[in-house]
Structure formats: structure tokens, C-alpha cells
Amino acid sequence: MLGRIRSLLGLAKGSGQEAPPFRTVFKNFKEVLENNNRALEIIAELGDKLGGDYLFDINYIKSAYSDLAGAVYGSIQNFDVLTMNRYPQLHEVFSRIDDHIKTLIYDVTPSRGEMVLDYKDITWNMFREVGGKNAALAEMKNYLKLNIPDAFAVTTHAFDAFMAHNGLPEKIEAIRENPDPRSLERLRSEIIRGEIPPDLAVALQGAVERIRETFGRDCFLAVRSSAEEEDGDFSFAGQFETVLNVQARSKAVGEAYKKVLASLFSENSVAYQKMHGYRVGDIKMAVGCLVMVDAAKSGVIYSVAPNGDRDILVINSTWGLGTSVVEGQTDADMYMVKKEVEPLVVGTKYGRKDSMVIMREEGGTVKVRPAEEMVEAGTLAEEEVKALAAQAVQIEKHFRRPQDIEWAIDKSGKAFILQSRPLRIPEVVREGSGRREEYAAPHGVLMENMGVVVQKGVGAGRVFVVRHPGELDRFPKGSVLVAKFDSSNFVRVMPYVSAIITDTGTPTSHMASLCREFRVPTLVNTGAATRLLQHGQEITLKAGDDGAVVYDGVVRELLEYDDRNSLKMEELFEFRKRRYVLRYISVLNLVDPLIDAFTPEGCKTMHDILRFIHEKSVGELVERARYGNDMVKHHMAIKLDLPIPTGIMIVDIGGGLAAGGAPRSATLEQIVSVPLRAIVKGMMHPGVWHADAVSLGVNDFISSMMRMPDITTDGRDYAGYNVAVASGEYVNLSIRFGYHFNMLDCYCSENARNNHVYFRFVGGATDIVKRSRRVELIAAILREYGFNIVAKGDLVIGRLANISKGELEKVLDHLGRLIGYTRQLDAVLNDDSSVERFARNFLEERYTF
Amino acid sequence: MQGQKIMVIDDEKIVGDMAKLALEQDGFYVETFLNGEPALERLKKEQFDVVVTDLKMKGIDGMEVLRTVKRLYPETKVIMITAFANLDAAIEALRGDVHDFFPKPVKIKELKASIQRALER
Numbered sequence: 001m002l003g004r005i006r007s008l009l010g011l012a013k014g015s016g017q018e019a020p021p022f023r024t025v026f027k028n029f030k031e032v033l034e035n036n037n038r039a040l041e042i043i044a045e046l047g048d049k050l051g052g053d054y055l056f057d058i059n060y061i062k063s064a065y066s067d068l069a070g071a072v073y074g075s076i077q078n079f080d081v082l083t084m085n086r087y088p089q090l091h092e093v094f095s096r097i098d099d100h101i102k103t104l105i106y107d108v109t110p111s112r113g114e115m116v117l118d119y120k121d122i123t124w125n126m127f128r129e130v131g132g133k134n135a136a137l138a139e140m141k142n143y144l145k146l147n148i149p150d151a152f153a154v155t156t157h158a159f160d161a162f163m164a165h166n167g168l169p170e171k172i173e174a175i176r177e178n179p180d181p182r183s184l185e186r187l188r189s190e191i192i193r194g195e196i197p198p199d200l201a202v203a204l205q206g207a208v209e210r211i212r213e214t215f216g217r218d219c220f221l222a223v224r225s226s227a228e229e230e231d232g233d234f235s236f237a238g239q240f241e242t243v244l245n246v247q248a249r250s251k252a253v254g255e256a257y258k259k260v261l262a263s264l265f266s267e268n269s270v271a272y273q274k275m276h277g278y279r280v281g282d283i284k285m286a287v288g289c290l291v292m293v294d295a296a297k298s299g300v301i302y303s304v305a306p307n308g309d310r311d312i313l314v315i316n317s318t319w320g321l322g323t324s325v326v327e328g329q330t331d332a333d334m335y336m337v338k339k340e341v342e343p344l345v346v347g348t349k350y351g352r353k354d355s356m357v358i359m360r361e362e363g364g365t366v367k368v369r370p371a372e373e374m375v376e377a378g379t380l381a382e383e384e385v386k387a388l389a390a391q392a393v394q395i396e397k398h399f400r401r402p403q404d405i406e407w408a409i410d411k412s413g414k415a416f417i418l419q420s421r422p423l424r425i426p427e428v429v430r431e432g433s434g435r436r437e438e439y440a441a442p443h444g445v446l447m448e449n450m451g452v453v454v455q456k457g458v459g460a461g462r463v464f465v466v467r468h469p470g471e472l473d474r475f476p477k478g479s480v481l482v483a484k485f486d487s488s489n490f491v492r493v494m495p496y497v498s499a500i501i502t503d504t505g506t507p508t509s510h511m512a513s514l515c516r517e518f519r520v521p522t523l524v525n526t527g528a529a530t531r532l533l534q535h536g537q538e539i540t541l542k543a544g545d546d547g548a549v550v551y552d553g554v555v556r557e558l559l560e561y562d563d564r565n566s567l568k569m570e571e572l573f574e575f576r577k578r579r580y581v582l583r584y585i586s587v588l589n590l591v592d593p594l595i596d597a598f599t600p601e602g603c604k605t606m607h608d609i610l611r612f613i614h615e616k617s618v619g620e621l622v623e624r625a626r627y628g629n630d631m632v633k634h635h636m637a638i639k640l641d642l643p644i645p646t647g648i649m650i651v652d653i654g655g656g657l658a659a660g661g662a663p664r665s666a667t668l669e670q671i672v673s674v675p676l677r678a679i680v681k682g683m684m685h686p687g688v689w690h691a692d693a694v695s696l697g698v699n700d701f702i703s704s705m706m707r708m709p710d711i712t713t714d715g716r717d718y719a720g721y722n723v724a725v726a727s728g729e730y731v732n733l734s735i736r737f738g739y740h741f742n743m744l745d746c747y748c749s750e751n752a753r754n755n756h757v758y759f760r761f762v763g764g765a766t767d768i769v770k771r772s773r774r775v776e777l778i779a780a781i782l783r784e785y786g787f788n789i790v791a792k793g794d795l796v797i798g799r800l801a802n803i804s805k806g807e808l809e810k811v812l813d814h815l816g817r818l819i820g821y822t823r824q825l826d827a828v829l830n831d832d833s834s835v836e837r838f839a840r841n842f843l844e845e846r847y848t849f
Numbered sequence: 850m851q852g853q854k855i856m857v858i859d860d861e862k863i864v865g866d867m868a869k870l871a872l873e874q875d876g877f878y879v880e881t882f883l884n885g886e887p888a889l890e891r892l893k894k895e896q897f898d899v900v901v902t903d904l905k906m907k908g909i910d911g912m913e914v915l916r917t918v919k920r921l922y923p924e925t926k927v928i929m930i931t932a933f934a935n936l937d938a939a940i941e942a943l944r945g946d947v948h949d950f951f952p953k954p955v956k957i958k959e960l961k962a963s964i965q966r967a968l969e970r
Binding site: 049052053054055056057058059060545569571572574575578 | 859861862863864866867868870871903930932953954955956957958960
């Protein structure tokens, strides 16, 4: 009965269905790949067309997205068949993401939405509901993971409700054409005296209560304006009210809220609105309530120097709260910082800070005189300056235009970003508009006509060569990432990367789509980047329609040229709004298959779904093929005849072996399965296959006797068979030599994106120390080939995907060698240093022990 | 081509916004319209060197824009942009009268090159 219920709920593995024969499994797998490819191609295309080089309209997005949704859904259906409906949640996830996307492209704005929204629930497309300031802050908090105070937004829906509840829309209508000062004043006082509608009051109270639960009863808030258009295309700087240090109680917050609303109708603000073509009542006011930062010091950053010099950012800083800096009331300190990989302070001027604004214990703020020794002392330590500068660079890069940023550092030394909005600066027109190439003339060319451009643009910085994912933790901001392989792991550093150059890789990989998303100038498949570019060297990559060039040194003129010409589209609100749809399409969150979030529920985008399906499909194939022994019985298994005694039986599931030859055996020449052939060739590489078995020590022998039946057999009897299940482009090889069990699953086709190799090694027959040395050795070797590795006990699993056929054949050849090489390894791994020695020997193709 | 005048008509704001930004960078003077009526009103008052218009729009569509432009200023060049699906029909119907056709999405570089050619003649 229980089983029946479980199967009804789809909980039982395979739901009691009969497992289909492996040929069918393999066919399903290939169908998943096909749909996945189609979907990834559409994603790449969308990224390209929405990149700023094309005029596009919403119809294009609609039609491309409809193709994409079809392909992803098709992929899910094939995946269901392959996994026998083991991931029903994927459907729900798909329709959730689909809903989000449709809301964006069909411009559906809920007519009655939430009155209050926590920052964590705000996405950038809610611009109209939460206003520009809230949207930008939530974006920095949720997406850039910057330190933003906890906060909630009171939306424009709340504004509508408040105005309607107090009968104000009619009054606004009456003065719409001719708002004289007296009627504006009357309007403001009606707002101040107005009643908060009951449902808004309840929502506000709930939000305030949640803040108090987290920050204690004595918590205070900053209540700030966030008008619909504020900080978007127009800054409205200083037009609206901000009420600081408001007690976190609903009554006080309600009063402050009304003050902020009223400021929308101040004389100055109405005049400003009129200047920009708005009439009274055109703009709605949302409000942000942020937990107050008890600032020891605070101020403003201009991410570009006021004279337009884009290399320099300026930090103004004063003691206490930043209001005096923002309003220019105090003579603040000024730090000029050169934007480099390691920000460089190039100028400091200490102001005479003879007043400071601080929070009053009972609420509100008060101006006081700082202690005498503080008046002329510098407010920021060099480290603080650098940390603030780095954040400013990140924000500017994300919003892709110069920023005016408010910040504060609290008494414990923690830095917060309080606001960021576009900074208008004078356009710097440089003398002489020579061709781009002329600028670069004095610089040496390091690489030219190599590789494939994935994302156009110019990027410069110091080369940082990444050999394995762990090194990403040390990646310096602003560097150029150079690597042998392309990897979606690089997403971790995408916001900090100036450019990416790899030896291998394709323009349709996961990484490539991330590069387009982050607009990181990227060149892949150069064949030689890691050889030609030195770690630490300064270079400039110029990637364009006509190919790419890598110059020696930083060619500043090229960077500026690029800045002026390609990034401007970002300033268009419509452009940013339309592109936002890519957040739910091409962003990749599921980067690492080994993390807990690698689940259907962890999928936040269409790209995530495709990634999940691909990874799990490979897993499914690997699992099914493991039972190759059954297939040996049921299919015609053919013995492979080689000069070396591998004892491999081949199960041909289609196109793995050439016709003809002896009835029950095959030679190397007959293997047409691309991956199997490459592996076998590797095994036969001269010197790899040691004819003499190295003798096991007595201890090794005893410990092998003591061990439990190992996981390699899964309780089944593999004895005697080494099995290769093969088709023209696929192989699953289970091979056992003595106590070593190797399993290799590989798809190797012309389409790099379809390709994967999964290698698993488990060993026994020796003591634990030697076993772990062996694991270390194999892991070290696999890493060199770009594998992602998991190693546990005496198990090593390596995965590698999205690799061109040629490259993959080379890797398989070496894996073949590795299987042969490690066969005799245990007995010689006598000390830790031997691990490194043998790994080096192997990589340098010295195979004698 | 400093100051030469381009008009862009498309019922989607993003098309006009992006075109304006891109063309202004090359020194053109650009005006954009979201539909045909005000565009034609403007054209009656002033001549433009090139008119870039969407084919399918509510009210006055690209065809009518083309006819009016040609009647008022035979030497003004018209570039038609249209959804990919409508392209064949459009090319057939308008052969000879328009300077160029582009299916959307339009590569900005190609549009600029086409405008360049239109102005050279």
C-alpha cells in the first residue's frame, strides 16, 4: 500500500516502471542534448541581439522567447522519459520562471500589488512599484551582495491608497494645470494631517515589527523618498524629504512617511518636475525605510572625478552622519583614488570639520562640535579608502554608468552603502579622433588572429592565470582571467573580471553566456593563451567584429574609445528594462554540481534548468550504463583483441564497431567509436602498460582482505568482465584491474557543448595512507586537464564538459594512459613526496616507475 | 554629415531611443516618433534627409509614411524596418521606392552604413 502511495506521488525511484533497455536510454539522452542545444543557441542569440549592437523590439523578444520556452520544455519532457519522472518539481520551477519572464515581456503590472515589500523580495523590474532608489539599493543588496542596511519599501500602491483614502486625487486634478504656491501648501498640509488607510497601517506595522524583532526595540529607521523616476533617468537630487533616525514604531514611521509624501508637492520639487515635462500628480512616491547606521563617519563617492576623468574616483568623508556632506555644509575630507586593480590613493585633502551631525538617543539628529583633535584629523584609514573605492568600482561597473554613492561606516568599522544613483558628468571630448589601431601602435602585439570572440569589447589589467577553481578565491579585482579551459565556475569572479582569455572553449558554453550577461570582453579557443601570456603581466584585449588583438600593457585610449561607443545604450531606461529579461533567461546560478542548491528548486533561470538537466542526464546515463554486465548477457558482447591483456568486452549499441572481422572478437582497427578508440590507444601507449606486476607488500595484501566488498561492484559480480558500452560518439567503460576500478563515461561529438567526460576511480588493496596518496595523485593529474574534482576516501570523481572533439580525444588518450599507469601505482607510493613526483612524471610522459 | 537630419518612426520607444543614441554619436541630428501622425505633421513643416520607419504600426503605417515622404520630398531616402516575418511581402510591395529594408533586430552598424550610402547619392 505504502509503495502504491509513494508511486502515485512519484516518490518511488522509477515509480515501478520497467527500466527501458539501454539503447532507448541512450536515445533519450541524445534527445535531451538536442533540445538543450537548441535552447542554448537561442539564449546565445538573445544575449547577442540584446547586447546593444542591434535595434530590437519586443516582438523579437516575444518570438525568440517563445522558441526558447518550447525548447526548454521539450528538454524537460525528454528528461522526464530518461529519468522516469524522477524530477516532477522541474515542471513547477519551469512555469514559475516562465511566469516571471512573461510578466516582463508582456508588461503586466499588477493593478493592486503589495503595499510594503522587504528589500529581499524586490527585483529591479519593480522600479515602478518601489521607485528608483529602493530598486537600486535592493539590486545592490540581492544581486551584488553589498552591505546595505536591512530595509523595506512602501510602494506606489500604498501611495495610491493613501491619496485615494484622503480624497486627494481630485484636489490634485484641480491644480494640475496651474499649481500656485498656496494650493500646493494646502495640499501638503492635507497630506501631513491625512489618515493612513487601515490596510496600509497593518502592512506598515508588520514590517516595523519584523525590523524590531531583528534589531531590538530601540531600533531607528531612516525614512527616505524613492519616487518613481528618482535616480533613474533624472536624479531629483535633494528635491525630496528624508527623515533620519525615526523610532521604529508604526506611529512615528507613519508620520515620517507622510512628511516624505508631502515633499513631492513642495514648490521646488514641482518646479523641477515641470522642467522635466511632468505635471503635478504625474509622479508617484514610494518610500524606503532603512535601519539607521550609527555612523562614525560617512560621506559620498563620485565614481568619476567631477572634471570627467574616468580613471579617478573621489571620496568625500566627514565625522558622523553624512547629511552635512550631502548638503555641502561642512568642509569634508577628500580622497582622490586611481581606479586600478589595487586602488591607489593619489590625493588627500583634509577639511576642517568643525561640526558633525549625530543621532539623538530619543530620535532625530543634532549638530555638535567634534572633539578638538578630530577637527583637522583625517577621517578614513587608507584601507577604508581602498575598500570603499573597490565597492564604488563594482557598483559603477554593474550599473554601467558613473555613480554618485552615499556610504557610512558604523562604530564597529562596518561599511554600508546607503544610496547609489547615476552621476551626470561633462562629456570629455578628446583631441584627435584617430583610428583605434593608431592608439595601440606603440604597444607590442602579444596575440592576433587567434581564437573566437565571445563578447566584444576592450578589457585591460594584469593577467591572472587560473589553473584550478580554488585559485578563484584569490582573484584580484580588475585582472584579466587567463585559463586553459573555460568554466562556469568563473561566474564567481565575473563582476570583477576585466577580460577573459582561454586556450579552449566555445562561444556557446555556459561560461560564454555568462560573459555576455556580464559584458566581459572574452576570447576563447586561442590554443595558446596560457603559454603566451605571463601571470602578472599587464595586457589589453580588444575584441571586435573583426577578431581580437591582445596588446602588451594597458592601452588606455582603447578603453576610453570603447567606453564612449559601446556602453552608452545602458543609459537608456528602455534598454535596461528590456534586457532585464535576461536575468531570468541567461544568468547561471547553478554553477557547481556539488553544492546543495543543485536541485530543481535551485533553478532560477532557464539556463539553470538546462544546466541541471544536462548534469543529471549524464548522471543517469552513467548509472544505467554501470549495469553493463546485464547487457553483456543480453546483447552480443564482443571481445576486444589487443596486444595487451585488458579483457574488455564491447557492447555495441550502434556504430561503435565497424562491420566485418571475426564473429566474436574485434581488433583496434575495428573500433570506430571515437571515444573508445582514443582511450584504448592511450592504454596501448608505449611504456604505459607495465607487463610486470609490481608486487604487493604483505600489509597491502592483508588490508585488501580486511576490506568490505567495495562500492564498485554494488553487490554485483563484475568478475572477469571489463565492459565497454559503445556507440559511434559514446562510451561507458567499466574496467577493473586488480583492486582498481575505473569508470569512464564519455560523449564525444563534433558539437563541443554536447561533450562530457566523467571519470571515476576507486581503489582498494592497500593501506589507507597509500590509498589517499593515490587519490591525491589522480586528482592532481585530472586537474591539470581541467577536470572538476571530488575526492573522498579512496574515491575520485572528475568531470569535464563542453570541450571540442579534438581536445577531448587528447584527454581520453591521456585517461587511457592513466588507467594503465595507475594499475601498478600503489606499491610505489611510499611517501608524500612521491605523489608530486609521479604526477609530474606522468604529465611529462615518463611512465616508468 | 554633421547636422544631417534623420527621422526615426517606430511604435516601440526602445527602437527610437537606441537609434537616436547611436546616430547622434555619429553627428546626425535625430528626431524620433512613436507613430505616423505626428511624424507626418513634422515632415510637412520640415524636410529630413533620411526617414527610418517601421512598417507595421497602428494608424498611419510605414507604407503611408513612404508615400507621403515621396510626395513631399522625392529626394528624401526612406529605410524600412520590419519584423522578420513580414519581410518578403514588404520587399515585394515596395521594390524600387525604398532605399533599404532591414528585418528586426537590425544591426546598428548596418543601418549606419545604409544611411551613409543614402546620403552619398
